Amino acid sequence: MNDFPAIPLLKHLPYDGIRELYLLQEPALLAAIRRGDRGEARRIINHVLVHIYSAGEERSDLLKGLLLELVVMISRAAVEAGAVQSEVLGYNFLFLTELASIHDDEDLAAWLRKVLEHVIATLERQKNFTPPLLIGKALDFMRLNVHRDISRDETARHSGISPSHFSRLLKERTGRTFTELLRQFRVDLACDLLRDTELSLAEIAILCGFCDQSYFTRVFQDVKGMTPKPFREAGLTSTIES
Numbered sequence: 001m002n003d004f005p006a007i008p009l010l011k012h013l014p015y016d017g018i019r020e021l022y023l024l025q026e027p028a029l030l031a032a033i034r035r036g037d038r039g040e041a042r043r044i045i046n047h048v049l050v051h052i053y054s055a056g057e058e059r060s061d062l063l064k065g066l067l068l069e070l071v072v073m074i075s076r077a078a079v080e081a082g083a084v085q086s087e088v089l090g091y092n093f094l095f096l097t098e099l100a101s102i103h104d105d106e107d108l109a110a111w112l113r114k115v116l117e118h119v120i121a122t123l124e125r126q127k128n129f130t131p132p133l134l135i136g137k138a139l140d141f142m143r144l145n146v147h148r149d150i151s152r153d154e155t156a157r158h159s160g161i162s163p164s165h166f167s168r169l170l171k172e173r174t175g176r177t178f179t180e181l182l183r184q185f186r187v188d189l190a191c192d193l194l195r196d197t198e199l200s201l202a203e204i205a206i207l208c209g210f211c212d213q214s215y216f217t218r219v220f221q222d223v224k225g226m227t228p229k230p231f232r233e234a235g236l237t238s239t240i241e242s
Contacts, residue, residue, distance in 0.1 A: 021048055021051055025044050025047070025048055026073055028040075028044055029041060029044045029045070029073065029074070030160065031160045032044060033074070033119070033120060038116075038117075038120055041074075041116060041120065042113075042116065045070065045074070045112070045116060048070060049070075049109070049112070064099060064102075064108075067099070067108060067111075067112060068096070068099070070112070071095070071096075071112070071115050074115065074116060074119050075119060095111070095114070095115050095118075098111060099111060134159050134160065134161055135159075135169060135170070135173055137158070137159045138155050138156070138158070138159040138161070138166065138170070139181070141155055141158045141159065142155055142178075142181065142182055142185055143185050143189075146182065146185050146186045146189055146208055146209045147206075147207055147208065147209050148209060149209065150182070152166065152167060152178040152179075155178065166178075182209075183219055183223065184223065186208040186209050186210065186219070187208075187219065187220055187223045187224065189207070189208050190204050190205075190208045190216070190220060190228065191224070191231070193207065193208070194228055194231055194232040195232070201213050201216065201217070201228050201229070204216070204228070216228070
């Protein structure tokens, strides 16, 4: 048994059913390839293959077309995860040339496995590189969720990075830890709310993810060098004078 939801294939439109399956499984495949988790990537691909062979069993041209779609999906996931695009695409050209001469189902399966292993190996050679896209995704997630109690592990999972790797990258690229950055984002939002709204300090504390007003005040003073009230007053004064 697997935990994938069943995707019914329409007999008259099998290709459309497969495309829907790609869209459903691509996020999980992307995350597995980012982690270099070959076992999970194979499991997802094998699941998709069952449907591909079901849809294309009577038409070799359709079967090859569906396999090409899957290779495109794998390659896109790898490039987004940090693999060198020119290397992935260069070898894909060679693989596609091979595909044209393959007609046996077992040979097709072996061909696809070879493509997957190559893509993951390419990614692993870049293991010290994480594209800014992933870190940016993590920072955006933090900014959008400052109002609640998010953790480093949750943020790392959202970005497809292991928690330990995420902590190291965050420190290398920003000079700060996850906790320090989250605190900064909360204070940044608090500054905007103090300047642009008339919300009470207690309301702002809640909106910015602080457990209470007292803690909010302590953290704000630590980051900004003053408590929220004089910060708001200074902002109002500057607005009147301008």
